[in-house]
Amino acid sequence: MDPKLTWHQAQRISRDKVEFNMTFLGMIVLQNKLKPETKPAIHKLREARIRTVMVTGDMIQTAISVARNCGMIPIKDRVIIIEASPPDAHGPANIKWVTAETPDEGTDYYTDSDYLEDVHIDLENPHKMHNFHFAVSGQAFAVLTTHFPEYIPRVVVKGTVFARMSPDQKLQLIEELQNIGYNVGMCGDGANDCEALKAAHAGISLSEAEASVAAPFTSSIPNIECVIRVMR
Template sequence: MKDNILTAVSVARECRIIGRRQRVIQVQASPPAANRPAQIEWVSHEVPHVESETTDHEFHDNPYQDAGGDAAQDFCLTVDGKSFAVLMDHFSSLMPRICLKGAVFARMGPEQKAQLVEQLQALGYGVGMCGDGANDCSALKAAHAGISLSEAEASVASPFTSKIPNISCVPTVIREGRAALTTSLDVSNTWRYTV
């Protein structure tokens, strides 16, 4: 069984992906129904009764953005796979902002993970992805640097495989990647000047 999004938020806080005092807002999107268009609800987990519904496609209708001062900036978003699908289909103009403020994307399907990687790449980010199963293969292939944390299916799709089943290998991959790039550029420049 997959983890609840609140479990993922708790883990993200422990790992300091989410700050201890940072407000967490879950984006809950629902598809169109018979008599209504697609909707977004912004739910704050710290303030249980502060909720707002909007059908407008503009991010400024998020009640938390206009809170003023640092409070407006000190929040992050969480999205689950069902809401991610609705956002991609009906609120695509919001996706860049949601990706930038997103800290937890939970219960995502394989293609949704790849779509998230592609959304971040479209914003100009270099994207790394760590995964340990077959459901991570699409995102591992799409990422600039994919790291498999197992020697099973994910290792076939990923350019890097770690024998240690955690993300402690990421700084090593970054360091060695930078060193390899520097060496490559130095060799290229040397060859250009000696020919």
């Protein structure tokens, strides 16, 4: 790898090019376990019918796994990953949805107005919605906002996992949720959460570093139990 390569340039390089002509020396396995307070806190919020959403810079599969493990996505609920591509020489912008559990069998392609009708989203009658959750990457979110803005309210109302999201996209997600009538609370612990923490109705920093400057609340305990305390 070129030591002068910037972060943004590195993101555009394919994995095949990065891993070419290398010698395997070993593997390091990192595990970031859930904090013991997380699952009970999510359970209390769900019991109170308060919706929980994850917005993160992590990989989408990692985020889905964490969302399931903490109870944000119940075991029997279905996860649909939204993938979207911008227009190119081969055709217009398109959207693909993939069932996370069986991606090879649950894949279909839609363009323009065909998208989302088959999953029966009805914002006027939310009690009729099926037990499924959207998982969206930052790349797909950018395509949706640019080329399919009319679908954004439907996506954010059923989206539980938003992964690989930039700081600007985190802010945009907060604003889109507010636009459809949600009172939005936001927890964050880094500089990339600052704008979203400012925009939320109640922003809670889990760190006394960068995010605490932007958030009206700062927790001295770095876990999400503080959300319930602030709401009370």
